[in-house]
Amino acid sequence: MELLGQRWMLRVIWELEPGPLGFLELRRRMGNCSSSMLSVRLQALQNAGLVVKRPDKSYELAWPGTELGRALEPLWSWSQRWIAGGADADPGES
Template sequence: MELLGQRWILRALWELEPGPLGFLELRRRMGNCSSSTLSERLQQLQNAGIVEKRVDKTYELSSAGIELGAALQQVWGWSERWSAHLVTCSALD
């Protein structure tokens, strides 16, 4: 769980969810994340078995990463429903 709490980890997982990306494209999609930080986060995710580096040097979610992504989708879905609920409640005030 500590790994998931680190800055840029969830964003990297989010960006890799649709499919493999090269380092430069992943960095472009992540906005303000520096190259050194992204490199460090990808290494941490690889060490945890969540991300794999392919022969073509792109990064993709491993089977564990795909399973984690499914769990995170549930959390993100809950978050969207809950924030919509909060907007509705505040509109009634």
């Protein structure tokens, strides 16, 4: 949790969840995360076994990272409901 609580960590996992990305594309998707910070975060995620660097220099989630990405999906769904004004909506009420 300490690793994942660091700024940008979960965002990297989220952006890589659909599939591999090159550094420049990942950087573009990360908004205002600097290149140096992204490099540091990717290295830490690689050291933790959550991300791997492919031979073509792109990055992808290792299986533990993929499992983590799947675990984040309910959080994503909640955030979309909240943004859409459904913060008070009960998903069981349909």
